[in-house]
Amino acid sequence: xxxxxxxxxxxxxxxxxxxxxxxxxxxxxxxxxxxxxxxxxxxxxxxxxxxxxxxxxxxxxxxxxxxxxxxxxxxxxxxxxxxxxxxxxxxxxxxxxxxxxxxxxxxxxxxxxxxxxxxxxxxxxxxxxxxxxxxxxxxxxxxxxxxxxxxxxxxxxxxxxxxxxxxxxxxxxxxxxxxxxxxxxx
Amino acid sequence: xxxxxxxxxxxxxxxxxxxxxxxxxxxxxxxxxxxxxxxxxxxxxxxxxxxxxxxxxxxxxxxxxxxxxxxxxxxxxxxxxxxxxxxxxxxxxxxxxxxxxxxxxxxxxxxxxxxxxxxxxxxxxxxxxxxxxxxxxxxxxxxxxxxxxxxxxxxxxxxxxxxxxxxxxxxxxxxxxxxxxxxxxxxxxxxxxxxxxxxxxxxxxxxxxxxxxxxxxxx
Numbered sequence: 001x002x003x004x005x006x007x008x009x010x011x012x013x014x015x016x017x018x019x020x021x022x023x024x025x026x027x028x029x030x031x032x033x034x035x036x037x038x039x040x041x042x043x044x045x046x047x048x049x050x051x052x053x054x055x056x057x058x059x060x061x062x063x064x065x066x067x068x069x070x071x072x073x074x075x076x077x078x079x080x081x082x083x084x085x086x087x088x089x090x091x092x093x094x095x096x097x098x099x100x101x102x103x104x105x106x107x108x109x110x111x112x113x114x115x116x117x118x119x120x121x122x123x124x125x126x127x128x129x130x131x132x133x134x135x136x137x138x139x140x141x142x143x144x145x146x147x148x149x150x151x152x153x154x155x156x157x158x159x160x161x162x163x164x165x166x167x168x169x170x171x172x173x174x175x176x177x178x179x180x181x182x183x184x185x186x
Numbered sequence: 187x188x189x190x191x192x193x194x195x196x197x198x199x200x201x202x203x204x205x206x207x208x209x210x211x212x213x214x215x216x217x218x219x220x221x222x223x224x225x226x227x228x229x230x231x232x233x234x235x236x237x238x239x240x241x242x243x244x245x246x247x248x249x250x251x252x253x254x255x256x257x258x259x260x261x262x263x264x265x266x267x268x269x270x271x272x273x274x275x276x277x278x279x280x281x282x283x284x285x286x287x288x289x290x291x292x293x294x295x296x297x298x299x300x301x302x303x304x305x306x307x308x309x310x311x312x313x314x315x316x317x318x319x320x321x322x323x324x325x326x327x328x329x330x331x332x333x334x335x336x337x338x339x340x341x342x343x344x345x346x347x348x349x350x351x352x353x354x355x356x357x358x359x360x361x362x363x364x365x366x367x368x369x370x371x372x373x374x375x376x377x378x379x380x381x382x383x384x385x386x387x388x389x390x391x392x393x394x395x396x397x398x399x400x401x402x403x404x405x
Contacts, residue, residue: 017202021320023295025206031288032213039220053212057205064204092202117201140205 006071006082010090013069017091026120033133043130050132054139055146061092062144077173078102080150081109084141084171093117093137097169108172110157116167124161132156138169149177207346211360214281214369218360221280225273269359277359278368285372292373293380296320306403309381310337317377321370322346335403339374340396346370347395363394374399 036046065071069087074080078099085097095117101110118134132138138154145152151174158164296316303309314326318341328340346366353361367389375387378401385403392398 014202017204019200019323020203020206022199022201024292024320025201025209027291027295028206028209028213028288031284031291032209032216035213035217035284035287049216053209053216056212056215057208060208061205092205094199094201117199136209 003082003086006086007090007096009070010087010096013087013091014094016068022094022117023120026118026122029118029136030121033131037128037131043128047130047132047135050135051139051142054136054141055143056139057136058140058143058145059147061140062147065091065144066148076106077150078106078109080145081111081171085111088141088144089113108170111169111171113167113169116160119161119167122161129162133159133161134167141169141171146177149179151175151177203345207349210346210366210369213284214365215360217280217284218277218358218365221277222273222359225276269356274359274362278364281365281368282372282375285369285374286376286379287372288369289373289376289378290380291376292317292320293377297381303381306335306383307331309378309383310339310401312381313374313377314339317374321373335405337401337403338398339401340398342396344370344395344397347391347397350394352394363391364389367391367397371399374401378403 033046033050036049037043040046040049065088069091071083071087074083081099085099090096093116095113095115097111097113099109100112102108116134116137118137122133124131124133132155134156138156141154142152153170153172153174155170156167157170158166158168160167297303303312310329310331314329318324318326322341322345324343324345326339327342328338330338330340344367347363350361350363350366353363355362359365371387371389375385378385378387383403385401387399387401389397389399
């Protein structure tokens with residue numbers, strides 16, 4: 001299906017959602033990250049915790065996505081990436097992304113985020129260089145795709161908070177999961 | 187002639203509510219589990235130091251006072267069904283603190299472009315209208331006062347409780363309706379504190395999603 005079609009589907013899906021102010025989400029997320037930074041000794045374990053929380057959110061959020069987005073099964077991983085970038089991100093965070101940088105096997109790509117509502121009011125001091133502030137989103141994508149039996153790896157590779165020009169998430173397809181898999185989180 | 191086309195500030199962009207609710211739930215769960223883990227660790231240290239007096243020094247290096255009644259010989263408290271009420275209260279206090287932090291920040295944003303609220307009544311009204319609108323897209327359903335610094339805010343359809351299934355008393359603390367309600371208590375207290383009123387806020391959930399918050403402002 002075409003990119004235009006997905007853009008439209010994302011708009012429609014978002015219009016059907018209950019809304020909350022983006023600022024409130026940003027403030028809440030900021031407070032959460034602050035608390036994690038206080039609780040954990042190492043910044044890396046904050047990243048891990050954020051990713052884990054995202055994963056838990058993703059495995060629940062995907063149900064709502066499948067129910068409300070009106071998107072059918074994806075043809076291939078390229079299709080999946082477009083759906084995440086144009087429909088899922090739009091529907092939940094009211095932003096879209098561009099999918100670029102495909103490798104030759106079409107198993108890895110980069111999502112270039114046009115905007116990230118979590119980043120509002122945020123400035124990272126130099127001492128926090130190791131913090132992947134938006135890592136939650138990566139967890140959501142991983143958790144969501146795992147529920148549709150697709151194992152991926154997903155992480156921020158560029159972040160405007162760290163002085164990069166754009167925010168970019170690297171997304172890589174790993175394998176299709178068999179029906180019975182172990183829920184690593186429970 | 188003055189150009190009338192002044193650009194109004196953009197309304198704040200919106201996002202979907204469900205990821206926000208799920209995020210709050212994850213945070214509640216994290217806070218609750220982190221509290222329980224600390225509690226268990228302390229208990230462990232206490233039993234260790236009882237059975238092995240030589241380890242007593244290690245058991246207290248944490249420097250935290252062990253909550254009264256929490257560690258009294260209840261070695262079975264590792265299973266969630268035998269949570270002491272002190273543990274549950276402790277979790278709710280931790281959640282309230284988390285809300286407190288958030289409440290201050292929210293009000294800082296909300297009041298950035300308005301004059302200072304002086305009157306106690308105006309401040310409480312601000313909570314019922316502006317803060318409620320910001321959090322739940324509606325105003326609180328009812329506000330009562332005893333005119334002596336006591337206020338009760340009632341909401342019949344608290345959004346954050348809408349999707350909570352009924353939970354037995356044995357459910358882990360983060361799954362009880364009291365969990366998000368404790369956070370909201372904290373948000374209210376944080377908001378009041380930021381507006382210059384130190385108050386105590388408590389809540390009762392008679393029948394979710396109906397909920398009432400009582401505010402006591404010492405004169």
